[in-house]
Amino acid sequence: MPRIDGDMSDWEIVPEDYIYGTDLLNDTEDGMGTDIPPEDLDVKVTIGWVKGMSRIYFKYEAYDDFWDFERFNPKGYLNDIFELVVDGDLSGGPFIKNPMYDQDELKWDPQTDAYIENHLNFSGVHAQNYHIYTPPVNNAWVLVWGSQPWISEFPRANYAYDFDFEHGESGTLQLEGWITPYDYAPHDGPQRAIESKLWENKVIGLSWSILDFDGGDRDGHVNLAHTVRMVSNASYLCSFKLMPLEDQFLEPIKAAWTYKVIDEEKGIVAFKDESVGKIDQWTWDFGNGDSSLVQDPIYRFEDKNVRTVITLEVKGPDGSSKRTRYWEVMIR
The missing domain is CATH 2.60.40.1190 (Immunoglobulin-like)
Incomplete structure (x- = not known):
C-alpha cells in the first residue's frame, strides 16, 4: 500500500x-x-x-x-x-x-x-x-x-x-x-x-x-x-x-476464508477457503465442538443467536497457518 x-x-x-x-x-x-x-x-x-x-x-x-x-x-x-x-x-x-x-x-x-x-x-x-x-x-x-x-x-x-x-x-x-x-x-x-x-x-x-x-x-x-x-x-x-499480488509479495502460506449464509431459517452457511500457498490439509473448527476437513464446507448450525468463533487451519509443505474470526457468522 x-x-x-x-x-x-x-x-x-x-x-x-x-x-x-x-x-x-x-x-x-x-x-x-x-x-x-x-x-x-x-x-x-x-x-x-x-x-x-x-x-x-x-x-x-x-x-x-x-x-x-x-x-x-x-x-x-x-x-x-x-x-x-x-x-x-x-x-x-x-x-x-x-x-x-x-x-x-x-x-x-x-x-x-x-x-x-x-x-x-x-x-x-x-x-x-x-x-x-x-x-x-x-x-x-x-x-x-x-x-x-x-x-x-x-x-x-x-x-x-x-x-x-x-x-x-x-x-x-x-x-x-x-x-x-x-x-x-x-x-x-x-x-x-x-x-x-x-x-x-x-x-x-x-x-x-x-x-x-x-x-x-x-x-x-x-x-x-x-x-x-x-x-x-x-x-x-x-x-x-484487478490483479492479485505477484508471487514475490505473497506469504508462503496464509489461512484466509469467507462465508455466505445460504439459508438463515435452517442455519446453513457455506464457507469458502481463500488461503494462499501450497495447501494439502484444511481443518475447520466451528466453535461448538464440530469440525470439518473439507476445503469448502457447507455447515448447518443447530443453535441460533450465538456468537460463533470459527477457525480455519491450513497445512502444506511450507508450514501451517490459522485464521480465526470472532462473532462474524451470525445466525438469527
Whole structure:
C-alpha cells in the first residue's frame, strides 16, 4: 500500500509492464492521434488497488513543456488537468447528461455548466469523473464533474504532489493518490452512498485523459480510451482487471476464508477457503465442538443467536497457518 505523502519511492516496486505510457494515448479531439511528441507531453500512469479496501490508487508522472496553472476561469477549465474516470461496477452508459431528460424543460446553471435537475439526479451518480488540477496552485485539488463534491474529501480520497517548476516553465510533475469508486453516489452526501466492492480479478471501467494548456487555447486533449466520450459515458471506458499480488509479495502460506449464509431459517452457511500457498490439509473448527476437513464446507448450525468463533487451519509443505474470526457468522 503506497503512502500518500509526495515521496514516490514506494511505487518503485511496481514492474514496468504495469505502467501506461504516452504511446497508449490518442488525441482524438485535437487531431494529433497517437503522434504525441514526448518533448511536448510525456505521461506515465500506474494504477493499483489493495485487497479488502474500496480504493483505486494512482500515480501520475508527466513531463510538460509548458505547465499552465495560474490563469483564472470561472468554470475551472483553464488549467492543466489529469482527468480520471471510474465505473466501479462496470454498469456502463451515460453518467453526466441523462438522455431520458427533456433538456428543453430543464433549468441551466451557468456555475456548474449543467442542467440543474440533470446535475443533481444523474451526474456522477453511477460513475465518477475527477478533473485533477496539475498542479492545484491557488485551487482545489480536483473539480468533481458531478453532483457529489464530497467524494473528493478525505477519507474518501487523498492526494500528494511533487514538482519544482513555476507557471509557464517545463518540468516533470508527480502526483499520487487514491479515490473511492461508488456504485451509487447521491448528491446529498455519503450517508446513502454505496461503495463499489473490489476483489481479485474483478473487471472495472477506468480511463483517463490529459487536458494540456500552453498559455492560451488548449494544446491537446489526449486520452487512454481513444475517444473523448469516455469523460461522460462509462461504456467507452477501458476494462481493467484487478490483479492479485505477484508471487514475490505473497506469504508462503496464509489461512484466509469467507462465508455466505445460504439459508438463515435452517442455519446453513457455506464457507469458502481463500488461503494462499501450497495447501494439502484444511481443518475447520466451528466453535461448538464440530469440525470439518473439507476445503469448502457447507455447515448447518443447530443453535441460533450465538456468537460463533470459527477457525480455519491450513497445512502444506511450507508450514501451517490459522485464521480465526470472532462473532462474524451470525445466525438469527
